[in-house]
Amino acid sequence: MKRLAFLALALAGVFWGLGFPLGKLVLRETDAAHMVLLRFAAASLVALPFALRRAEARALFASPPVLLAGALYGIAFMVQFEGLSHVSVTLAALLVGAMPALIAISARLLGEHVSRASWIGVAAATLGAALIAGKPEGAGSPLGVALSLGALFIFLAWLIVLRRAPRPASPMALPAVTVVVATVVILPIALFMHGLPKLDLSPAAWAGIVGQGVFATLLATAAWQFGSTRVGAASAGVFINIEPLMGAALGVMLFDDHLTLALGLGGLLILAGSFTVVMGERGAAPSDLSAAPPPTPG
Secondary structure, rough: OHHHHHHHHHHHHHHHHHHHHHHHHHHHOOHHHHHHHHHHHHHHHHHHHHHHHHHHHHHHHHOOOHHHHHHHHHHHHHHHHHHHHHHHHHHHHHHHHHHHHHHHHHHOOOOOOHHHHHHHHHHHHHHHHHHHHOOOOOOOOOOHHHHHHHHHHHHHHHHHHHOOOOOOOOOOOOHHHHHHHHHHHHHHHHHHHOOOOOOOHHHHHHHHHHHHHHHHHHHHHHHHHHHHHHOOOHHHHHHHHHHHHHHHHHHHOOOOOOOOOHHHHHHHHHHHHHHHHHHHHHOOOHHHHHHHOOOOOO
C-alpha cells in the first residue's frame, strides 16, 4: 500500500509542477483572473459528479470549514497567478519551495513539536526566499514576488482550516467539493475585476486551461490527499519539492528563463532547507497536517 501511496504523491508533485508552465502559456492570451476562473470551471465540470453523487459529499457543502477552505483555495490561486503574470515561471516555481518551512513554523505555533534539524531547514529556506525576493535579476518585479509569497500564506491558511474539515469515506469527495466552492468564489471576483472572460482562445491556450483544471488542480489535490494519509508527514513532505524542481526546469527549457546566480542559489537553499525540514520530522508521528493536501501553487 505504501508503494501506491508514494506513487500518488509523486504524481501529485508532477501534476502541480505543470501548473506554472501551463499557466504562463494561457497568460499570453488572457489575464490572470480569467485564467484562474476558466481553470477552476474546467476542474468543476469533472468534480461535480464526485461532489453530488453521494450524500456524504453533498453534506460537505454545509460544513463551515469546507466552505472557508474552498474560498481560501480560490483566492490563493488568484493571488498566485496574478503574481505569475509579473515573474518568470522559474522564479515562481522556486518560491513554492519555501512552503515546507512555512508548514514547520505553523506547526510549532499550533503546539506541535518541531525538531532542531527542521529549524535549520526553516532558516535555510527563508534565506533562499529572501535572496530571490531581494534580487530577482530580471526574473520578475517586486510586486510579482510579493504576490507569489503572499499566496503561499493564503495556501497555508487554507491548509490549517482544512484540518477541521470532515473526512468522508470517498477520497474524491473533499477535493471535489473544495474545487466547486472555490469556483463559486472566484466567479464574481473575476467578473468584477475584468468582466466576462475571453473565450476565443487558441487551441493551445484551451489545452493549458483544461490541463491546469484536470491535472494541476483536481487530480493533483486528490492524489496528494490519498498518498499523504497513508505515509508519515515527513515522507510525504519530500514530494512537495517535485513541484518547484519541475516548474523551474520547464521554465528554463520551454520559456527561455535565465537561471541567474541569485535565482539558482536561492532555489538550492529553498529546496535544501525544505528537504531538511521534512527529514528532520522523519521520526514524528503523522499529524493532521499530513492528512490534508498541501498548497497547490502550480
